[in-house]
Amino acid sequence: MPISPNQGSTGGGTLVTITGTNLANTSAVKFGGKSATSVTNVSPTQVTAVSPSGTGTVGVTVTTPGGTSNPVPFFYVGAPFKSSLGTDSGPLAGGNTITVNGTGLSTATSVSFGGVTATPTVTSDSSLSVTVPAGAAAGPVSVSVTTAGGTNNGLSYTYVDTPTIGTIAPDEGPTSGGTAVTISGTNLDSTDSVTFDGVAAPFSVINTTTLSAVSPPGTAGAVDVVVTNPAGSATAVGGFTYVTGPGI
Secondary structure, three states: OOEEOOEEEOOOOOEEEEEOOOOOOOOEEEEOOEEOOEEEEEEOOEEEEEOOOOOOEEEEEEEEOOEEOOOEEEEEEOOOEEEEEOOOEEEOOOOOEEEEEEEOOOOOOEEEEOOEEEOOEEEEOOEEEEEOOOOOOOEEEEEEEEEOOEEEEEEEEEEEOOOEEEEEEOOEEEOOOOOEEEEEEEOOOOOOEEEEOOEEOOEEEEEOOEEEEEOOOOOOEEEEEEEEEOOEEEEEEEEEEEEOOOOO
């Protein structure tokens, strides 16, 4: 007498289908010592029932005028607990794969990002990976994981849009470096790095449209300035010019 699914939430409410023989006129379905909250005779070979609350592994039995069946195991699963996301931000377009760490994740069937669901790949009871779907807009969304034990919320993921560079001021400085510049643009608040001709520059985020940075040493001439965030990079081609000091 197989049942499907054979596991469900400790809080109950799982609709299970029981298949067997001589199931007509079923009068009761029990999960361990508890009666199912709802029983429906579908046919002489099939009955549906809604599991009551419970814990651990219990035997499911069906009672008809002819007697009570042998028990078939049903496993109660606790709701998942998510402890962290491997990466908590990424591009608005989605497509990047992140990990979710926690407990009770072995039966995960979906991960929701602000209501948009994705199917995970379960690594273990404490870890899964999932490809992030595209977001509707830049900003934070809630993340929830659904398993046989229920749905758990509590984590946040931030969608980030690609940065742009509008102006760099001043746009020139000595080859020795040390020039404080202001970079204006959009989506700059999640900046990971700023480079001048491929050399990392110290920077600080002022707000979503402004960065301050200090030019590293470089060679004379115009160089590209690149701003990078989790969604991608913006390049100001020839955006800063290194100038050689005067000599006498």
